[in-house]
Amino acid sequence: MPEAAFTLARFAPLVGSRFTLRLDDAAELPAQLIDASAGRGGAQSFSLTFEAAAEPALPQRIYRLEHPQLDAMDLFLVPVARTAAGLHYEAVFG
Incomplete structure (x- = not known):
């Protein structure tokens, strides 16, 4: 996906939908996009928050x-919270 395609407008309609997070060539984990929010770093700044199962707990890295x-x-996803529903991972742009 070209860098220009990473916009809040592109992801906001997908809040609530399921993504597949690839852990390696064979393993995958479903992750739901639970939030797409404008950031404070300017017009192009925004963040995405995904929720996935509590296990396996994933380290921050590129997925x-x-x-x-x-x-x-x-x-690049960073674990930011553990809830009753699972773990939250955040990607920040801009």
Whole structure:
């Protein structure tokens, strides 16, 4: 996905939908996009928050994400919270 395609407008309609997070060539983990919010760093700044199962707990690093309406993309995800529903991971842009 070209860098220009990483915009809040592109992801906001997908809040609530399921992404597939690739852990390696064979393993995958479903992740739901639970938030897409404008940031404070200027017009292009925004963040995405995904929720996935509590186990396995993933370290921060680049993961491949797939969604039926988008091209596959590599995002740097950081674990930011543990909830009753699972773990939250955040990607920040801009």
